[in-house]
Amino acid sequence: MAAVILPTIDAEVPAGGLSIGAVSEATGLSIDTLRYYEKAGLLLDPAPRDPGGRRRYGHDDLDWIAGLIMLRETGMSIADVRRMAELSRVPDTEAERLVVLEAHRERVLAELEHTRAHLTALEKKISAYTAVIALTADHDDDPAS
Structure with a gap:
């Protein structure tokens, strides 16, 4: 399948990924919202953790979050965003x-x-x-x- 074009977040991502605070700043989402989105199953995958257990977000995470923001800003329900995330984890859906x-x-x-x-x-x-x-x-x- 051809790549799906999603909105992007313009942020420099270091090799170890971005902290939740840096993602919050780059996206305008609060840290609590980012944690909620992960807990609610709205992210494609849970954010990887560094050795200290802190979330680290990479380019793919930011791309997914950008799409999630767009869907939420257009009024998509949490249930439908969750369904999109669930389906996106499964090939051929x-x-x-x-x-x-x-x-x-x-x-x-x-x-x-x-x-x-x-x-x-x-x-x-x-x-x-x-x-x-x-x-x-x-x-x-x-x-x-």
């Missing part, structure tokens, strides 16, 4: 992953349409208030009034 992604895309499109309708209403309100303010300003500038 591309069709199943596609089903999850297509269902999510439909939810995102519906939400986008809903947001567009709200934006249209907001723009109409802004136009109406702008017109009222302009009329009031014109009326206040009229010396005959």
